[in-house]
Amino acid sequence: MKFFNHMLFLLLLALSLTGCNRSGAESHRVISEIKILPGADQLDEYLPYLKNKKIGMVVNQTSLIGQRPSVDSLLAHHVDIAIIFGPEHGFRGNASNGAKVSDEVDSQTGIPIISLYGKKRQPSKEDLAQLDLVVFDIQDVGxxxxxxxxxxxxxxxxxxxxxxxxxxxxxxNPNGYVDGPVLDMALKSGIGKFPIPITHGMTIGEFAQMINGEGWLPDKKQCRIKVIPVKNYAHDMIYQLPVLPSPNLNTQQSVLLYPSLCLFEGTYVSQGRGTYMPFTVLGSPELKGIYEFSFTPESIPGMSETPLHQNTTCYGLDLRNFDVQKLHASGKIDLKWLREMYLAYPAKEKFFDFSLSRQMGNFDKLAGSRDLKKQIIAGVPEEEIRNSWEPALSDYKTRRKKYVLYR
Known part of the structure; x- marks a missing residue:
């Protein structure tokens, strides 16, 4: 009997670890337990390639090898790092959203830091003249x-x-699915540069291949790239980020809600900037008496100095306990909150008024389409809204297949 019970236990254990016949959130839970190994952690794959080269590194606080910043780790392996290039939020990731970042010298390593979110957006000829190779290692959110x-x-x-x-x-890519309207290039801006949907379903390595392959660089130039792929990764996996990517994406919950809630940046509804729970709550003073949940945005240095509705109580939705794994498994951005908040909003003429919201961009530029705002106002059913994204969305998915490195 003990032998039978032991064999039954092993059989049940094996079945519990088999994800190929499962679907939805359960399969996402199973595959997320696989050890994912980012390219940076695979030192044996690229350390010899860095030997005897002067290196420039495009990195921020998400650039880790194990638990250690990649710059520090590579210096310990005697890699000659000549320059650090810092993106939005800076090399240490402590600059606010949209804040200009100045050049400086890193106090910990003495390496010059050239900001790519200040006076310039790309390394200059002079910056690159002293380098043999540039390394790009930053966590994206898709x-x-x-x-x-x-x-x-x-x-x-x-x-x-x-x-x-x-x-x-x-x-x-923590949001590895493909969804949303493909950008109308007439709306091209700093928050929409490429003809891709809201969630593009690509890693940085894959996207670099797409930039080359689609001729998206000026004059259709080609960049010589070498990618160290992630091991044990597929796009439908839930990936728990070891370091959060920016001051206002400060929880895993906010990262997975971001594709759906960032559209509110083009409205008069706060997404929680000015609180320690950004992109997990929604609210406005206009919604008092309609919703019970409330929060009050305040000036928070390094996160949001002048948030929308500063020092004013906002009423709305608390999504901190929303099942984001289920959202991820659906492979769709969520439109119901946008529809719900617009219907509940009493002063509808203010809802999409960018001049009032003072946020990062107007709604059409965020959506990548002039239609979505009109559809929300007109009460168009969600299925009809999604149908309007075709055939551009399916065409994008077909083009994307040429560049993917992971299933």
């Missing part, structure tokens, strides 16, 4: 309006113009 893919393209352009190779240490 959204068109998250500026890291813009930084990638600017760095690729500079490398292409100056005949420098770009080594990409790839990292998983």
């Amino acid at each position: 959204c068109r309006f998250y500026t890291i893919i813009n930084t990638l393209s600017y760095v690729m352009d500079a490398c292409a113009k100056n005949d420098k190779e770009l080594l990409i240490l790839d990292r998983p």
Whole structure:
């Protein structure tokens, strides 16, 4: 009997670890237990390639090898790092959203830091002249309006113009699905630079290949790239970020809600900037008496100095306990909150008024389409809204297949 019970236990254990016949959130839970190994952690794959080269590194606080900043780790391996290039939020990740970042010298290593979010957006000819290779290692979150893919393209352009190779240490995309309207290039801006949907379903390494393949660099230049792929990764996996990517994406919950809630940046509804729970709550003073949950945005240095509705109580939705794994498994951005908040909003003429919201961009630029705002106002059913994204969305998915490195 003991032998039978033991064999039954082993059989049940094996079945519990088999994810191929499961679906939805359960399969996402199973595959998320696989050890994912980012490119940076695979030192044996690229350390010999860095030997005897002067290196420039495009990095921020998400650039880790194990638990240690990649700059520190590579210096310990005697890699000659000549320059650090810092993106939005700075090398240490402590600058506020949209804040200009100045050049400086890193106090811990003595290495010059050239800001790519201040006076310039890409390395200059003079910056690159002393380098043999540029290394790009930054965690992206997989959204068109998250500026890291813009930084990638600017760095690729500079490398292409100056005949420098770009080594990409790839990292998983926490929002690895494809959804949303494809950007109307008439709305091209700093929060929408490429003809891609809201969630593009690509890692940085894959996206770099797409930039080259689609001829998106100026004059269709080609950048020499080498990608160190992530091991044990697939796009439908839930990936727990070891370091949060920016001051206002400060929880895993906010990272997974970001594709759906960032659209509110083009409205008069706060997404929680000015609190320690950004992109997990929604609210406005106009919604008092309609919702019970409330929060009050305040000035928080390094996060949001002048948030929308500063020092005014906002009423709305608390999404901190929303099942984001289920959202991820659906492979869709969530439109119900946008529809719900617009219907509940009493002063509808103010809802999409960017001049009032003072946020990062107007709604059409965030959506990538002039239609979505009109559809929300007109009460168009969600299925009809989604149908309007075709055939551009399906065409994008077809083009994307040429560049993916992971299933």
